[in-house]
Amino acid sequence: MRLLIIGINIRHIACSAWRAGHEVYAVDGYCDLDLESCACDMAPLSRDGMEGPKGEGDPVSEHIERVRPDAIILGPGLEEVRVRGVPLFNNSPDKVRRISDKLWQARWLERNGFPFIRTEASAEGLDFPVMIKPRRGAGGVGCRVARTRSELDWGEGLIYQEVVAGRPASVSVISDGKEARALAANEQLIGESWTGAAGFRYCGNITPLEPLPESDIAGMAEGIVSRLGLVGSNGVDFLLTEEGAVVVEVNCRFQGSLDSVQCATGVNLFQAHLNSFRGVLPERPAIICSAGRAILYASRPLKIRRRLLFPWTADVPRPGSRAERGDPFISVLARGSNREEVVGRLRERSDLVRKAFH
Structure with missing residues (x-):
């Protein structure tokens, strides 16, 4: 199938589609070297039309005309854009916009009997410390803890949550809009x-x-995703507390865990995503190994001067590109027989990458 995959960072999606045998045309905000190796054609994502509220701009029409794809997949940052005239293998923009609202999510989880974190539009009535988050957002950007009232932010577009201690986890799910199948439970690396x-x-x-955990987070994630009527690849984030698992948020999109899930299960996540739109769901796969991906962030401004030749890197930046302090600039991958092996290799490889850049 001739596919146009477009988003701020789509390397993981595009390379999975390429491995599934599809003809991939990529439009991406980074244009990394490993994305180029998986695409028949690659173009930079223009910021024109993306400065207003999501869904109002039209950053895809010029690429539709140029590529003339059989279908489109919208990646991170563009999931709420409306597409006309070409099949779209995503959840509907209206559904994505509604579910991406973390305040709406908390109310929905409460109504449907799932364990949730108390979430309010105001910090009034919450005990300190208080977690402050963007009402819409991803990747932990803009999240922080206020320990006193003087540290509170009162800006628009924020939510306030009770602070809950626990181990971060996620479940990767494939759904056809009625039924859902959990593919893997994952540890999340946060901060x-x-x-x-x-x-x-x-x-x-x-x-x-x-x-x-003792809590059946796979079954809980399947129940959440199926009741929401989601289609394709979706994820549910959890905190595993001493009292049990609580839901952090629902992500109606491809997740950053795609690389580790594919390696650990042998399932091509993109093809499973496409098949779900035809009502075909995979069985829960067996785990064949442990696998991990770590995203590395720049400790200072970086200018990429040469290509890294390590075989276990991903999101490989092009020579001449730049990363500001705090920006993600490359990923490292590892596999092993257990968690300890994988984490050890990820840490060793992150050290090698930093030495190569510095």
């Missing part, structure tokens, strides 16, 4: 100092989650 991430920034995954 790991060895990746250069700060605060609550998302910086990768380990698949499978070890040890598994």
Whole structure:
């Protein structure tokens, strides 16, 4: 199938589609070297039309005319854009916009009997410390803890949550709009100092989650995704607390765990995503190994001067590109027989990458 895949960062989606045998045309905000190797054609994503509220601009029409694809997949940052005249293999923009509202999510989880984190439009009535988050957003960007009233932000577009301690996890799910199938439970890497991430920034995954919690988070994720009527690849984030699992948020899109899930299960996630639109769901796969991806963040401004030749990197930046302090600039991958092996290799490889850049 001739596919146009477009989004701010679509390397993981496009390369999975290419491995599934599809003809991939990529439009991306980074144009990394490994994306180029998976695409028949690659173009930079224009920011024109993307400065207003999501869905109001039209950053895809020029690429539709140029590529004339059989179908389109919208990636990160563009999932709410409306597309006309070409089949779209995504959840509907209206559904994405509604579910991406974290305040709406919390109310929905409460109504449907799922464990949730108390979430309010105002900090009034919440005990300190208080978690402050963008009402819409991803990757932990803009999240912080206020320990006193003087540290509160009162800007628009924020939500306020009780602070809950727990182990971050996620479940990767494929759904056909009625039924859902969990493919893997994953450990989430959040704010790991060895990746250069700060605060609550998302910086990768380990698949499978070890040890598994007593709570059936796979079954819970299937129930959430199926009741929401989602289609394709979706994910549910959890915190595993001493009292049990609580839902952090629902992500109606491809997740950053795609690399580790594919490696650990042998399932091509993109093809499973496409098949779900025809009502075909995979069985829950067996785990064949442990796998991980770590996103590395720049500790200072970087100018990429040469290509890295390590075979276990992903999102490989082009020579001449730049990363500001705190920006993600490359990913490292690893596999092993257990979590400890994978984390050890990820840390060793992150050290090698930093030495090569510095």
